[in-house]
Amino acid sequence: MDKIQHKFVNVGALKLHIAEIGNGPNVAVFLHGFPEIWYSWRHQMIALAGAGFRAIAPDYRGYGLSDPPPEPEKTTFSHLLDDLLAILDALSLSKVFLVGKDFGASPAYLFSILHPERVIGVITLGVPYAPPGPSMLHKYLPEGFYMLRWKEPGRAEADFGRFDAKTVVRKVYILFSRSELPIANENQEIMDLVEPDTPLPSWFTEEDLSTYGALYEKSGFRTALQVPYSR
Incomplete structure (x- = not known):
């Protein structure tokens, strides 16, 4: 746990919290669900770093140590996708593996569809892919x-x-x-x-x-x- 580093990335007016460990050429970005935060991925992050990966876990806007949006009731999955793209750009990450659990699977699926050039592969737990639409x-x-x-x-x-x-x-x-x-x-x-x-x-x-x-x-x-x- 002590080897996991913490930083903040500016996305618009918000500061989003990032936990990271490792410095390998391949990068895995972990996307949490609810009631989770970056901390939910700590064991997997340490294991991947030991295997030669760089592991990153953000807190979504309004979660954990990240700033809340000015109007939380208007937050949508689109904001999470935009935030993820901004995080990759801020960290100069051209392509990554996405790992999503629970509702974190949805932004992993959608981001890979919208930005296939930025994704090497997708791993999800708990939620199968479903096309966007009414529940x-x-x-x-x-x-x-x-x-x-x-x-x-x-x-x-x-x-x-x-x-x-x-x-x-x-x-x-x-x-x-x-x-x-x-x-x-x-x-x-x-x-x-x-x-x-x-x-x-x-x-x-x-x-x-x-x-x-x-x-x-x-x-x-x-x-x-x-x-x-x-x-």
Whole structure:
């Protein structure tokens, strides 16, 4: 962890945080999901650096140590794609491997389509490619499914707002570590699906939780609830 370096890249009026390690000729850029940040990729970054790669993990705008956009509610995937291009240009990276997890897979797919000359290859986890377009989740999943709930204007904000950032992250990671889909009853909120005394997953430590909690305490969840849960 100590060998991972941190810097900021100016993208328009925003300063975006970049974590990086290694100095090999091939570069892998890691794109996080939610409720993740650059820190989610720390083990993979160190491993790749040991294998001779340069590994880079940005925090999206409004996430982690990156500046929030002036109007978080207007943030879209297009902004993430523009930010990624600006980061590659600022770091003088002509071509990279893109590694995306969770909703980070979407900008990896779309960037490779829009800027194929800048991408060597794409690796994704958890989300298959789907052409851009309206979500069809409402046709196949009940109203209480977490993604549908979080698309309702103001509902997730009110749900999250009952707890501090560390507790929200704790509850979300517990929910996402289960085999069943997070689905709430009609008069129940998503955060209420986790009892206060539920233990953390075995692979997620209290130190990890403190790190995530501190960074989300800084950034808040306004941008995170727009991308990927845009209204």
